[in-house]
Amino acid sequence: MKRLIWMIAAIAMLVSLTSIPAFAGGGGDPFLGEWALTTDKTQSFEIHKDKKTGVYSLKDASGELALQKKDKHTFVASGPDGDMVLSLDTSSGTLTVEKNGTALAYRKAIRIINLTPFNFTFLFLVGLIGGLVSGFIGSGGAFVLTPGMMSLGVDGLVAVASNMCHKFPKAMVGAYKRYKYGQVDLKMGVIMAASAIFGVLVGIRVQQYINEILGDAGSNLYVSFAFLVVLVVVGGIVFSDARKIARTGGVETTTRLAKAVQKINLFPMMTFNRAKIRVSFWFTVPIGFATGFLAATIAVGGFVGVPGMIYILGMSSLMASATELVIAFGMGLVGSIQWGMLGLIDIRLTLIILTGSILGIQLGALGTTYVKDYVIKVVMGTIMLMVAVSRGLAIPVYLRDLGWMTFTDTTAYVLNQTSFGVMCLALLTGAVIILNSIFKGMLAEKRAAKLAEAAVHGNV
Amino acid sequence: MDMKLSGFEKNVAACAFAEAGDFKTAKEMLVAGAKKEGVARRADAVKAGLWGLASACLLAIVFVNEDLVTDLYTRGKWFAALPIASVFIFTFVHGSFANYFLSTLGLKPKGKK
Known part of the structure; x- marks a missing residue:
């Protein structure tokens, strides 16, 4: 019986480790907050959401841009220098920003x-x-x-x-x-x-x-x-x-x-x-x-x-x-x-x-x-x-x-x-x-x- | 005999000796218990100081190098081992400090002196 218990516990642990989706367990909307470029953390932007209208916006050094939600994990935006697609990979926590054929990876910035x-x-x-x-x-x-x-x-x-x-x-x-x-x-x-x-x-x-x-x-x-x-x-x-x-x-x-x-x-x-x-x-x-x-x-x-x-x-x-x-x-x-x-x-x-x-x-x-x-x-x-x-x-x-x-x-x-x-x-x-x-x-x-x-x- | 008795048991045993008329043994048991408690508390205080110092050093290492630590610990994937291992180590060191610190203050579970 002891072996059975340990087996159940071990299987539960393994299953959970591989299948818990990222950003699970509360803490609010995963898109919101500051995102920093993985290769250069000084380059970052913030995603906000207007509580009343529910509209998302991207804010960086160059200004603010309205975002449109395409699906659960994707946003699109039309900026002055072309369209932009933001897609969140919930298994790795990476937000990929595709613009003019180039894709850049961003991660949630830990605000010190x-x-x-x-x-x-x-x-x-x-x-x-x-x-x-x-x-x-x-x-x-x-x-x-x-x-x-x-x-x-x-x-x-x-x-x-x-x-x-x-x-x-x-x-x-x-x-x-x-x-x-x-x-x-x-x-x-x-x-x-x-x-x-x-x-x-x-x-x-x-x-x-x-x-x-x-x-x-x-x-x-x-x-x-x-x-x-x-x-x-x-x-x-x-x-x-x-x-x-x-x-x-x-x-x-x-x-x-x-x-x-x-x-x-x-x-x-x-x-x-x-x-x-x-x-x-x-x-x-x-x-x-x-x-x-x-x-x-x-x-x-x-x-x-x-x-x-x-x-x-x-x-x-x-x-x-x-x-x-x-x-x-x-x-x-x-x-x-x-x-x-x-x-x-x-x-x-x-x-x-x-x-x-x-x-x-x-x-x-x-x-x-x-x-x-x-x-x-x-x-x-x-x-x-x-x-x-x-x-x-x-x-x-x-x-x-x-x-x-x-x-x-x-x-x-x-x-x-x-x-x-x-x-x-x-x-x-x-x-x-x-x-x-x-x-x-x-x-x-x-x-x-x-x-x-x-x-x-x-x-x- | 007294090595294996808890504080409460010692008191009860001392009472039993006193009731049986062996007041000398009863008094010796209580005095020895009080002396041992004093020595144990001092030893706990020293241990608490040492573990506390180690705990403070661990915190200092993290906070002095907070930029590097935050960068390494938030890279995700296999780097997750760093925060998990760190909290285990810190818990062991700080947990030992907390244990001896509470003992030094005389805070021990019921029946232990």
Whole structure:
């Protein structure tokens, strides 16, 4: 059975490495931004898109030129010195510009943002807090980073790539730490990671299909709506369950659904020794798949993966959140290789975030040894519901972009900023609950040690 | 015997000795534990300093040569190995620093002293 698991994982990895389309996984329209000539990086141009009219334009030192979209990956333009065809090769990330019989290759320019002390501190702190949350609940610590980096002036795709490249080593450290604490079911993690990678592949295709049909605004609306539904439903279940457990003495019980699932004897049945469950392989796969699917579309796979392992398979919160880190490592590594092959990782950004997040994830991981299992559900439920509010605030802006609502630019700006602010607040709230729980747990441990010491010395 | 016991187990064992009337052994266990903790913390601080220095050096190499690094690391295709390998190396070095740094601050998983 072990061989079968490793074979499935290896095949999934290989398939994914060869078939994930370039520029997949979010970050916006791949055409937009600065493109530099591969042979001379000083020669560059920028592609813009007018949000209201949807018209693309090319801007370089000589002026601005309107572009007409020919198909999904091709633009044509008529300039003063002849026609021009721009075609994007999504497998290599190269934009070929054909003009007067000559073809020139351009690649996305990595805009070197000025790393001021503020930028450095901002990235370090977001990494630290994100790492703390990820180490504790297994996921959800990095969703602020992509919009955060973009607000510093980083290109959308570079932000997604650099964020992804910091996630997998962070998850690796968290998984290793929690494995040492006896909280990771590696067998479950590998199976889930393999099925999650397939989920990512399908998720990307669905995302691209929606983008083709609905356009950018429609796609954003779909993502936000899916975000909202998943977060409200799953977050609501997790949060109310955590409150119920807190009221009844803090002891987790296996759900009736999980007990029923464990009773179904469907070949091949698998025993997960660390998680202390025996369940059919066919119930683990859909949860892994859903994790990957949602990671590719709404970037919060762990918010279904962890509750799925708890409520459907019957794992404890502690075990599920730790095992999620193995899944995050698998998906993150594959994604990072893809982004790296497109040359979009800004290693400086990745390393700064890593300095904070590796510290944070170790603190979050050791924090799990001081708290009761249900605290993980409290943190997860709180963050999910707050992020749902954040996404809810962004929906009117997308409805406006589609022309279904009308309000001023100022209102749209305020809604966007508030949405981002609530997202940051969600992460901060999670971090505060975690630190408070760790502090209380450590204090209780110290008190117990002091009482023991006092008892001994009192008798001397 | 005490080499294999965790902090919590030592406290419980000391209590057991005290309850049995062997106060001397109980006190010795607690004093020895406190001394060992102090020595271990100092050793962790030194290790944290060394790994921290190594981590800072790696960051300095990247930032001092940021133009060259950015150029090489963003060439795509097989050059993808560079950022992936770099984050693995940095994670190992900085992860070790973070581990000893947290230990120096007295932040250890429950049951470990």
